[in-house]
Amino acid sequence: MPLDQIKTLYVMSPFRTESAGSIMYRCAKCAKLQQVPKSCGNRHCLICQGGKAKDWLEGQGSRLLPCACFMITFTGTESDAMEQHVFQLLI
Numbered sequence: 001m002p003l004d005q006i007k008t009l010y011v012m013s014p015f016r017t018e019s020a021g022s023i024m025y026r027c028a029k030c031a032k033l034q035q036v037p038k039s040c041g042n043r044h045c046l047i048c049q050g051g052k053a054k055d056w057l058e059g060q061g062s063r064l065l066p067c068a069c070f071m072i073t074f075t076g077t078e079s080d081a082m083e084q085h086v087f088q089l090l091i
């Protein structure tokens with residue numbers, strides 16, 4: 001596993017556990033209490049950022065042309081020549 005992924009997991013690991021603590025919410029209507037574990041807020045965390053990702057995806061969907069289309073995302077560490085090669089394969 002790459003070092004940056006290990007660092008990210010290390011930063012997120014204490015959250016949503018008893019050691020990180022929790023937040024107590026009270027419903028304004030019924031006064032019911034709900035205890036929620038503290039979140040990490042890390043951009044890589046699916047729990048913390050899942051709602052934002054869903055909102056972003058729905059926002060992008062409203063910008064699509066009214067035709068069949070698809071999106072491919074890839075990340076490479078190779079040169080621009082490799083990127084151009086991949087684009088040629090896709091066309």
Ligand SMILES: [Zn+2]
Nearest residue numbers: 040041045048
């Ligand atoms: Zn999180």
